[in-house]
Amino acid sequence: MNSLTVYLVVGAVLFSLGLFGVLMRRNLIGMLISIELMLNGANLNFMAFNRFLAPEPAVGQIVTLFVMGIAAAEAAIGLSIILALFRYLHSINVERARRLEG
Amino acid sequence: MMWFAKDPVLMAASACATLPFLAMAVILIFTRQHRRVSAAISLSAITMCLLSAVYLLMTLRHAPGPVQYQWAWIISSDMIIPFGFLLDRLSLLMLTIVAVIAFLVQVYSLGYMAGDPGFSRYYAFQSLFAWAMMTMVIAPGMLQLYIFWELVGLASYLLIGFYYEKWSASQAGKKAFVMTRLGDIGFFLGIIAVLLGFGDLGILSMNEAAQAHKIAPFVVTLSSLLIFCGVVGKSAQFPLLTWLPDAMEGPTPVSALLHSATMVAAGVYMMSRIFPFFAASPDAMAVALAIGTITMLLASTMAMVTHDIKQVWAYSTVSQLGFMVMALASGGYFAGVFHLTTHAGFKALLFLCSGIFIHEFHTNDMREIGRGGGRKLTIPMVCMTVGALALAGIFPLSGFFSKEAIMGVLAGNPNKIWLLAGLLGALMTAYYSFRLIFMILFPREQTHGAEAHGSHGHDDHGHEEGHHGATFWAMAWPVMILAGITLVLGFFQKELEHYLLGAGPALHGAEAHGEGAGHGLGHYVLLFSAVSLALGGIVWAWFEFGRKKATQEGFLRRYPKVEALFANRWYMDHFYRWLVDYVVYCGFTNLFTRNDRRVIDGGIDGICRFTVGSGRVASFLQSGMLQYNLVLMVAGAGALVLFFVL
Numbered sequence: 001m002n003s004l005t006v007y008l009v010v011g012a013v014l015f016s017l018g019l020f021g022v023l024m025r026r027n028l029i030g031m032l033i034s035i036e037l038m039l040n041g042a043n044l045n046f047m048a049f050n051r052f053l054a055p056e057p058a059v060g061q062i063v064t065l066f067v068m069g070i071a072a073a074e075a076a077i078g079l080s081i082i083l084a085l086f087r088y089l090h091s092i093n094v095e096r097a098r099r100l101e102g
Numbered sequence: 103m104m105w106f107a108k109d110p111v112l113m114a115a116s117a118c119a120t121l122p123f124l125a126m127a128v129i130l131i132f133t134r135q136h137r138r139v140s141a142a143i144s145l146s147a148i149t150m151c152l153l154s155a156v157y158l159l160m161t162l163r164h165a166p167g168p169v170q171y172q173w174a175w176i177i178s179s180d181m182i183i184p185f186g187f188l189l190d191r192l193s194l195l196m197l198t199i200v201a202v203i204a205f206l207v208q209v210y211s212l213g214y215m216a217g218d219p220g221f222s223r224y225y226a227f228q229s230l231f232a233w234a235m236m237t238m239v240i241a242p243g244m245l246q247l248y249i250f251w252e253l254v255g256l257a258s259y260l261l262i263g264f265y266y267e268k269w270s271a272s273q274a275g276k277k278a279f280v281m282t283r284l285g286d287i288g289f290f291l292g293i294i295a296v297l298l299g300f301g302d303l304g305i306l307s308m309n310e311a312a313q314a315h316k317i318a319p320f321v322v323t324l325s326s327l328l329i330f331c332g333v334v335g336k337s338a339q340f341p342l343l344t345w346l347p348d349a350m351e352g353p354t355p356v357s358a359l360l361h362s363a364t365m366v367a368a369g370v371y372m373m374s375r376i377f378p379f380f381a382a383s384p385d386a387m388a389v390a391l392a393i394g395t396i397t398m399l400l401a402s403t404m405a406m407v408t409h410d411i412k413q414v415w416a417y418s419t420v421s422q423l424g425f426m427v428m429a430l431a432s433g434g435y436f437a438g439v440f441h442l443t444t445h446a447g448f449k450a451l452l453f454l455c456s457g458i459f460i461h462e463f464h465t466n467d468m469r470e471i472g473r474g475g476g477r478k479l480t481i482p483m484v485c486m487t488v489g490a491l492a493l494a495g496i497f498p499l500s501g502f503f504s505k506e507a508i509m510g511v512l513a514g515n516p517n518k519i520w521l522l523a524g525l526l527g528a529l530m531t532a533y534y535s536f537r538l539i540f541m542i543l544f545p546r547e548q549t550h551g552a553e554a555h556g557s558h559g560h561d562d563h564g565h566e567e568g569h570h571g572a573t574f575w576a577m578a579w580p581v582m583i584l585a586g587i588t589l590v591l592g593f594f595q596k597e598l599e600h601y602l603l604g605a606g607p608a609l610h611g612a613e614a615h616g617e618g619a620g621h622g623l624g625h626y627v628l629l630f631s632a633v634s635l636a637l638g639g640i641v642w643a644w645f646e647f648g649r650k651k652a653t654q655e656g657f658l659r660r661y662p663k664v665e666a667l668f669a670n671r672w673y674m675d676h677f678y679r680w681l682v683d684y685v686v687y688c689g690f691t692n693l694f695t696r697n698d699r700r701v702i703d704g705g706i707d708g709i710c711r712f713t714v715g716s717g718r719v720a721s722f723l724q725s726g727m728l729q730y731n732l733v734l735m736v737a738g739a740g741a742l743v744l745f746f747v748l
Contacts, residue, residue: 023729094728097726
């Protein structure tokens with residue numbers, strides 16, 4: 001088992017845990033944290049490929065930095081949406097937000 | 103415009119075809135409030151038309167052939183539909199008749215309609231009527247004829263329903279329009295049949311081609327029969343004859359116009375217009391002959407029992423129209439047209455005279471007019487007697503000559519039953535017209551019932567007595583002129599015959615057949631029998647209504663069932679009511695309503711219900727749970743990845 005495979009497996013595990021969290025958590029904050037986990041799994045993949053396969057070692061790092069920046073912005077926006085929803089529903093349980101039921 | 107002014111014939115024809123319409127438009131748009139101005143406009147338009155018509159008749163009297171101005175209106179490969187004027191002997195004669203009668207009626211209306219709130223409207227419609235009829239008369243093609251034929255129908259609808267506040271009047275107008283439309287459907291189909299089978303709607307070319315057997319016989323028969331449907335509707339032939347007696351609801355001068363020169367005459371005129379075309383189909387002629395005979399006899403029986411003075415003349419119009427159709431259908435082109443001419447004169451006379459009585463006594467019932475002193479109105483009484491004598495066919499009045507011509511034609515027919523029917527019709531005509539005359543001349547006291555009605559009539563009479571001013575003379579002059587025409591017109595038979603048939607060699611063949619048999623010894627026997635039958639009818643009427651001891655009940659009173667049959671118009675209206683109720687309302691309407699409710703509404707509702715229902719089913723997927731959506735999204739993405747990778 002070479003080292004690239006190890007990194008990839010760890011990244012996949014991180015991503016799957018995040019996905020599981022997004023799908024299963026009813027708490028909106030928990031879902032947001034799970035999304036961060038998924039992003040980090042993806043970042044780990046970028047760095048691993050960058051380290052072992054890429055001819056130009058800088059590209060993967062730049063992408064990872066971008067993803068981190070976007071993740072920060074996303075967290076800010078997601079938290080403000082959650083805050084607005086909490087003011088409206090007095091709850092951050094996603095099951096309460098069912099106004100779109102057909 | 104120079105070419106226009108250079109041709110006075112064209113100018114005169116265009117005047118007839120435009121001026122009354124302009125008069126109508128001006129009256130309706132500008133001068134509705136000013137009744138004198140309206141009457142002046144309408145009268146000057148019709149006077150111009152009368153002068154133009156007389157000028158045309160005089161100028162083109164000796165013209166070798168028909169003068170035709172036409173502009174192709176629709177051309178599509180082989181199909182040509184012209185629009186314009188056709189001035190030949192027949193159309194000029196008819197144009198003059200229409201102009202004369204329309205002019206006299208409009209003068210008469212000055213008196214009759216004086217003080218009516220709808221005076222301007224009345225004159226506008228009169229102009230429309232005259233315009234439509236005159237332009238129809240000089241139409242060179244069947245389509246133009248049809249268009250103005252319908253306009254004639256429209257104008258008569260407007261005039262019959264002139265007192266539209268009255269329920270029965272508006273109903274009568276509607277009935278006239280719908281019943282004539284029924285025939286016109288056939289007419290239009292006939293025009294289409296000609297167009298498909300021949301391709302040209304010009305009257306002259308149709309007549310020539312049919313005479314030369316250039317059109318397939320079945321096309322001629324089919325289109326003749328279909329076009330004859332139009333004649334049946336317009337000229338009130340059996341089975342569409344019941345609208346004409348109801349058309350009495352309009353003002354009396356309108357009835358005079360409608361019964362003599364326009365509307366009902368339009369049917370017979372159209373038949374004589376394409377007479378060679380008709381004559382080319384013996385089957386169509388036989389059908390027309392039968393229908394004319396039935397109409398003539400039915401209407402005569404109806405006239406024998408009614409007490410409404412206008413209705414008697416209405417039924418007599420129907421039966422005289424039957425005579426004309428019989429004459430035309432047995433090949434007597436001249437006899438039919440001649441009777442149309444004389445009938446226009448004396449029928450207008452009869453109606454205008456009755457109009458004076460009605461204006462004076464405010465009732466249509468001849469018994470009440472008699473009791474109110476109808477015999478004291480000397481001028482209309484004498485003139486009406488003249489008209490009735492002409493209607494009965496007594497020498498030397500115009501009706502005598504034309505009726506003899508028809509009898510001569512009928513005698514030429516190998517089947518003598520038509521002649522017998524004609525003679526029977528002549529007997530009944532004399533009977534019912536003199537029944538009316540004697541009832542007014544020799545009034546009897548009230549026998550039973552209707553007491554209140556009678557006194558009402560007397561009241562009105564007293565009220566109107568000193569009313570013999572300009573109004574009366576405006577009505578009396580046209581009546582006297584018409585009486586004069588009725589007296590002398592018959593003596594111009596030879597001239598008219600020469601004039602009408604002079605240039606039409608195609609017509610001679612058909613004519614010789616009818617006329618040849620009529621001459622000679624048989625002719626005098628026929629003459630004698632017809633006149634003696636007419637006199638017999640008058641004597642019969644005298645016996646029952648005139649003489650001192652007469653009961654004025656009529657022999658039919660002894661057969662109440664027959665009388666009821668006649669008085670109810672052979673239950674034709676009941677039959678139509680039944681037909682409309684059970685076949686149209688219960689049958690078609692019901693079926694269509696069901697179709698609408700069940701099939702069309704049901705179908706649309708079904709589609710809606712399906713859409714709503716399927717939406718409801720699909721909406722179970724939309725739970726509103728964010729994470730279900732996410733699961734589905736992930737599953738979809740996973741499926742896509744699997745699909746592309748594997």
